[in-house]
Amino acid sequence: MLVLSRKKNQSIIVNNNIEVVIIDLGPEQVKLGFRAPKDVSIHRSEVYDKIKEEMQRAAKSHPKLITSTTSTSPKKQHFSDNTHQKNTHSTRSTPTDSKTNS
DSSP states (O other): OOOOOOOTTOEEEETTTEEEEEEEEOSSOEEEEEEOOTTSOOOOHHHHHHHHHHHHHHHHHOTTTOOOGGGGOOOOOEEOTTOOOOSSSOOEEOOOOSOOOO
């Protein structure tokens, strides 16, 4: 596992097209922001595990109806870069500039 240190408002670029930004730091929680193409699914691990379980159940009962995990992923929410969210669900901003922090 790669481990990187970042401070508030700094970011990490993944695969040349996904930016992970440190939004806020607390004593027991870190808030992350993601900028990624709309076709990239971003889920918290516990949500992703439930999606996989549901896909496996559906595949067993209706194998011909299941084509990929993206066809049954929960609807994604899209927010502008200057919108602050207070929920714990996956959120995504669309990139509005090419500026990144290292």
